[in-house]
Amino acid sequence: MTGLLNVQDVSKRFGGFVALDGINLEVQAGERLGLIGPNGSGKSTLVNCICGTLQNELGSVHFDGHRMDGLAAHERTHRGLGRSFQLPRPFVSLSVADNLCIPMHYTVHTRSGPLHADHIEARCHELLQMVGLEQKATHLPRDLTQVEMRKLELARAMATEPKLLIADEAMAGLSHSEIEDILALLVRLNEGGITVILIEHIMSAVMSFSQRLAVLVSGKKIADGKPQDVVRDPDVVRAYLGQ
Amino acid sequence: MRTPLFALLAVIVAIVIFALMRLPNIEYLFVAGYTIVQYIVLSTAWNILGGYCGYVNFGSAAFFALGAYSTVALATFGNQVDDLVPESLAPYFHLIFPLPIPVLIVIGGIVSGIVGFGTGYLTLRLRGAFFAIATLALSVVLATLVVNWDFVGGSGGAYVVRPGEFPGLGSYLQYLFLLMLGLAVLSVVLARWIERSRLGYGFAAIRDDELAAEASGVPTLRLKLIATTLSGALMGMAGAPFPYYIGYLAPVSAFGLEYAVNSIAMPLIGGTTNWLGPVIGTILLGTLQQVTTVTISSAVNVLLVGVLLIAFVIIAPNGIVGLVQERLHARRRK
Numbered sequence: 001m002t003g004l005l006n007v008q009d010v011s012k013r014f015g016g017f018v019a020l021d022g023i024n025l026e027v028q029a030g031e032r033l034g035l036i037g038p039n040g041s042g043k044s045t046l047v048n049c050i051c052g053t054l055q056n057e058l059g060s061v062h063f064d065g066h067r068m069d070g071l072a073a074h075e076r077t078h079r080g081l082g083r084s085f086q087l088p089r090p091f092v093s094l095s096v097a098d099n100l101c102i103p104m105h106y107t108v109h110t111r112s113g114p115l116h117a118d119h120i121e122a123r124c125h126e127l128l129q130m131v132g133l134e135q136k137a138t139h140l141p142r143d144l145t146q147v148e149m150r151k152l153e154l155a156r157a158m159a160t161e162p163k164l165l166i167a168d169e170a171m172a173g174l175s176h177s178e179i180e181d182i183l184a185l186l187v188r189l190n191e192g193g194i195t196v197i198l199i200e201h202i203m204s205a206v207m208s209f210s211q212r213l214a215v216l217v218s219g220k221k222i223a224d225g226k227p228q229d230v231v232r233d234p235d236v237v238r239a240y241l242g243q
Numbered sequence: 244m245r246t247p248l249f250a251l252l253a254v255i256v257a258i259v260i261f262a263l264m265r266l267p268n269i270e271y272l273f274v275a276g277y278t279i280v281q282y283i284v285l286s287t288a289w290n291i292l293g294g295y296c297g298y299v300n301f302g303s304a305a306f307f308a309l310g311a312y313s314t315v316a317l318a319t320f321g322n323q324v325d326d327l328v329p330e331s332l333a334p335y336f337h338l339i340f341p342l343p344i345p346v347l348i349v350i351g352g353i354v355s356g357i358v359g360f361g362t363g364y365l366t367l368r369l370r371g372a373f374f375a376i377a378t379l380a381l382s383v384v385l386a387t388l389v390v391n392w393d394f395v396g397g398s399g400g401a402y403v404v405r406p407g408e409f410p411g412l413g414s415y416l417q418y419l420f421l422l423m424l425g426l427a428v429l430s431v432v433l434a435r436w437i438e439r440s441r442l443g444y445g446f447a448a449i450r451d452d453e454l455a456a457e458a459s460g461v462p463t464l465r466l467k468l469i470a471t472t473l474s475g476a477l478m479g480m481a482g483a484p485f486p487y488y489i490g491y492l493a494p495v496s497a498f499g500l501e502y503a504v505n506s507i508a509m510p511l512i513g514g515t516t517n518w519l520g521p522v523i524g525t526i527l528l529g530t531l532q533q534v535t536t537v538t539i540s541s542a543v544n545v546l547l548v549g550v551l552l553i554a555f556v557i558i559a560p561n562g563i564v565g566l567v568q569e570r571l572h573a574r575r576r577k
Contacts, residue, residue, distance in 0.1 A: 053454060072464075073457035083458055091451035093516060094444075102448045105441045107460030140572065160460055 004029040004195050005050070005164055009059035012045055012219075019045040021219040022059065027164070027197060032190050034210030034227065035199045038239060042219040043199050044086060047166050051083050052076040064163060077103075078110045082162025086169045086199075088149040090141035096152055097137040100124045103159040111161070123159070131155045131185060147178040154185065164195045171202055179205050207231070215239070246439075250432045257424045265417070273420045275537075277488055279529035280423045281481050285502065286509035286521035287430040288477035291437060292470045293507065294515030297450035298367070302378030303506035305385045306475045308497035309358055310351030310482025315395045315492055317342055317350065318403050344422055344484050351483030352476040359475020360468060367467045370453075379503075386498040400493030403486040419484050430477050434518040437473075446470060447516075478506075501544065505529075508548045512555050514564025523563050 003026035012020040020042045027033050037043050048054040050061055052073035061068040068076055091099050104120050128134040131151035136144060144152060150170050157165055167186060171179045183205055190196045200206045206213065206227070213230040215223040217239040223230045230236055244252075264272050285303060292298050321340030325333055342350075358381075366377040390398045409418035437443045445466045448456035456463050486492045505528065513524025528551060532544045559566040 051458065053457070072462070073454075074460045074462050077458060077460040085455065085458070089452045089455040091448050091455065093451055094447055098444070098447075102444055102456070102461060103459040105444045106462070109441065110460065138575070156455075156459060 003027050004031075004064060005197075006062040007046070007050065007059070008062070010046070010049055010056045010061060011058040012042075012049055012054060012056050019219050020049065020056070023216070023219075023221050025214060025221065025224070027195060029163070029195055030190070030193065031195050032187075032209055032211045033195075033197045034206040034213045035197055035216065036201070036203075036206055036213065037216035040218075041216040043216055044168060045219075046216065047083060047168050047197075047199065050076075051081055051166065074106070077107050077160050077162075080161075080163035081166070082157040082160045082164065083166040084150075084153040084157045084168060084170055086172070088141075088153045090144075090149065090152055090156075092141055095138050095140060096133055096144070097124045097128065099141065099152060099156055100127055100159045103156060107160040127155045127159055130158070130188075132181075147174050147181065150174065150182060151185070154182070158189065162194060164197065165189060166197045166199070168199045169201065170198070171200060171205055183209055203231075246432065246436045249435060250428070253428045253432055257428050261421055261424060264420075270414060270416065273414070273416045275533040277416070277420045277423055279525060279533065280420065280427045281485070282505055282509060282525045282529045283427040283522055284423065284430045284481040285478055285506045286513075286525045287427075287434045287518065288474045288481065289506040290510040290515055290518075290521045291434060291446075291477070292467075292474040294510050294520065295437065295443065295446035295450060296467060296470045298467065298470070299371075299375045299507065300378045300471075300474065301375045301503050301507070302362075302380075302382040303478055304498045304500070304502035305378075305382035306355045306359060306478035307482035307485070307502050308382075308385065308389065308494070309355045310348075310479030311485040311492055311497045312389055312395050312482075313351045313354045313479070314347045314483050314486045315401045315403060317347060318486065319394060319396075319401065344419070344487060348422065348426065348480045348483040352480040355479020355482070356472045356476030358479075360472040362475070363468045363471030367464060367471065382498060382503065386494050389494050389497070396492070398494060400491055400496075401486070402491050405487045405490055416488070419488050422484055423481070426477075426480055431518055431522060433473070433477075434521075438518055442466065442469065504545070504548055505532075508552055510562070512551055512562055514562030514566075514568075516561070517564045517568075520562050520564040527563075 005027040007023055007025040010020055010023045023046060035043055045054065049056040052068065052071055056069065063079060063081055066079060091102060101120055101124060104115060104123060109115055125134065128137055131154060133148060133151055133155065136148065141149065141152065154167065154170060171182050174182065179202060186196055186198065186209060198206060198209055210227050212225065213227040214221055215230060215236050222235045222239065223233045264276060285307060289300060289303055292300050318341060320327060321342065324336040324340060328336055362381055366374055369377055389395060395401055406415050409415045412418050445461045448459060448461050449463050449466060453463050489496065509524035509528050510521040512528055513522065514520030528548065531547055535543045535547055555562065561569065
């Protein structure tokens with residue numbers, strides 16, 4: 001196992017419904033992976049199994065050389081797995097800046113020891129500047145627009161100082177220029193050394209971002225390779241357009 | 244303001260309140276005052292779990308009664324030492340018993356804290372209404388146990404004789420009031436410290452979104468256990484001196500619905516996200532209840548709580564503190 005993330009034969013059932021069926025996926029450090037698939041194909045379930053929100057029944061997840069199975073979501077976050085949610089889930093009663101303090105108080109604190117208030121403030125400012133929300137630091141999440149909310153979601157995931165960031169449909173419902181905004185941000189993060197898995201339906205965004213593309217259909221991985229090759233794969237075309 | 248300075252100020256305020264209440268030489272002030280201050284402890288304790296973490300506990304009466312019945316059990320044990328322990332050991336027990344009330348408060352807190360931890364461990368995977376029902380069930384189960392435990396009086400209740408005077412203070416009631424005032428200071432200082440600490444951030448994250456909290460690295464289960472233990476312990480501490488205050492403790496009074504209802508209503512009226520909310524809510528509702536008890540009837544209290552709750556749900560769903568914060572937030576946005 002050489003990759004940063006190794007998913008081996010992961011399966012997940014919900015009652016009689018097989019959501020994931022023996023998924024294998026390896027992600028190298030520094031890579032930009034796109035994960036696509038029709039609605040209900042198991043993308044979010046796979047993310048939840050990787051991040052510990054759900055526990056896989058079969059198979060294993062290794063991250064950074066450690067086995068993740070059985071660990072709670074927060075323990076995986078402490079080990080460097082960061083995620084953003086498909087629908088933004090901000091801490092609604094806390095200001096934008098305080099939303100970013102939570103991961104610092106818990107994940108960074110656990111990893112590197114107690115943080116000084118000045119350090120937290122400086123890091124908050126840095127993250128808010130990175131996503132262009134520094135003017136909204138004292139606002140409540142309800143005052144944010146949709147794209148700002150998505151940026152807050154990404155900034156909060158970044159505040160955990162992850163080695164791997166999983167962005168689950170970070171661009172859904174955004175305009176073209178807003179998508180460009182988020183894409184540029186994700187590329188910047190990747191250039192800073194963070195491995196990124198992008199789950200997305202917007203193909204232009206996925207194609208321009210991804211170095212590699214994996215496709216899930218009905219809980220199975222049907223393709224994995226260079227984006228240009230994958231989108232020409234007859235199985236992928238069939239899954240998206242039908243026969 | 245730093246916590247030690249706030250604690251010092253709170254102690255000074257408490258001393259001033261106590262000194263002012265002694266001035267008119269009216270014993271009833273301490274009877275009414277004890278109940279109000281007791282509710283400050285209960286509502287602040289409820290708020291640590293209910294307000295900060297968002298887990299509604301309907302079993303406040305159970306934790307309160309556990310503290311009260313710990314005292315009754317130890318007082319009964321003290322009275323029956325000669326029958327319960329070997330003759331050779333009895334003199335040693337006579338040296339210790341009856342236990343001073345501060346010790347009983349600590350014991351009540353430990354007992355309720357342990358039960359709080361256990362309840363939390365068993366029920367915190369439940370959320371919303373399911374958690375509330377589980378805590379209500381705890382209250383019913385404990386009440387049934389006490390009703391069937393003859394050592395603490397069973398369904399008939401138990402008498403705890405209150406000494407007439409406390410050396411240096413005058414009436415024993417004033418001593419009980421002073422202890423409860425000290426507990427109120429402790430609980431408010433603790434709640435305020437939690438709110439501004441790393442723990443408070445974690446609690447707020449749990450309240451707002453547990454999945455996002457976990458994804459941010461917050462160990463949600465551990466934090467919820469800390470909240471249930473602290474909340475339960477404070478409630479037990481509030482209950483421990485109660486048998487001495489009331490003189491006769493029956494399950495009906497210790498597990499009374501008013502403890503569960505008031506512990507929820509007071510923070511909701513004052514505001515749940517801030518330490519000040521339960522204090523304001525208790526002073527407002529507690530004082531109104533005492534006034535109506537004297538002027539109309541104690542039965543009107545329940546009606547009063549209901550009407551006030553409806554009014555606040557309509558006018559200020561986030562309580563008085565929430566209403567003020569909303570106004571300030573709106574002004575800042577302009």
